[in-house]
Amino acid sequence: MTSARPNAPKVMSRLELTKRLVAKLKHDEAVIGGIGNTNFDLWATGRRPQNFYMFGSMGLAVPIALGVALAQPQRRVIALEGDGSLLMQLGCLTTVGMLKPKNLMIVVMDNGMYQITGAQPTASAQVADFVGIARGCGIANADWALEEASFEGLVERALATEGPSLIAARIDAKPSDATTERDPAQIRDRFMRGIGAKQ
């Protein structure tokens, strides 16, 4: 096993990585966007009906994605989450590690801060290593993206092999330029139709 977080992973753009991720999705994969900038940049990449956007309920992107993954084992499901959000609900990684859903992939956008509330540092700015944490929770396929091409390669591998998997990426402090629509019922209805749960 390689060491978890490399000493100096490249600090990348969240929007750029999100674009590259979405460009790899060819099979109506479901994407659950965690609150804040993670969600906003997912929104900025286009209006996929298989995207679900959260408001509040900070930390629940992975549990929601797990529920979708259990209900539709034939569909790949991706949880897009920020570092602060995942730290709030770290226990969910132990549940994922225990259940080992083959179709679940987690992407952590880690800028080491609660950017949207005033850029206060998170524990991942200093000590918390999401890849090490994920492996300790039983998610063996957990890796840091070293740079953009490495991120794309990890996404391709995660989509092509059995999960669960986790990809962590260091990102910069830039806030998103976009905001999602603010109609939860509409978001939920569109998502359910997008993944075939509602006609």
Next chain:
Amino acid sequence: MASKDEAKPNTRGWHEIVQDTLKRNQIKLAPYVPDRVLTPLIRSLHEDPFFTTFATAREEEALGVVTGGWMAGMRGIVLMQTSGFATLPNVLASLALPYQIPLIMLISERGTLGEFNIGQVMVCRTMRPILESLAIEHHTIARHDELEFIADRSIKQAIATQSPVALILSPLLTGGKTFTH
């Protein structure tokens, strides 16, 4: 005097009635944070391949799982005790209610009718005010002969109206958690 046949349905334990009612309503996904009183139900669900049941680290997490399951076409329920419910107001207000999720909660009531833990007593007092402040339908089930009707109708109503519901299992029904000294 009732015949043996007529009396038979009432010989089912409360947990068997809950299990049957969940199956009849196609509720398959059952994450939980455990509780001593719920143990026979949790054990039955684990033994029945119809159900996908597992412990989560927190009740919020279980609510997220059931929300995802519902949106993807699998009905679910969250099992918890009173103190676990008290961790949920934020996710009820920001996920289950605005997204119109038929979140079904089964809550073993601690903190009353012979509680020995003062913390449970204090937190129990918050449960119904929280449910009422969020206008969430809730029923306290105390009688064995009313359990199936209340549970079955409440599940159907939650799904038909895309609204959360809380089924509170009173110690009068379950026996609660007792202490001897």
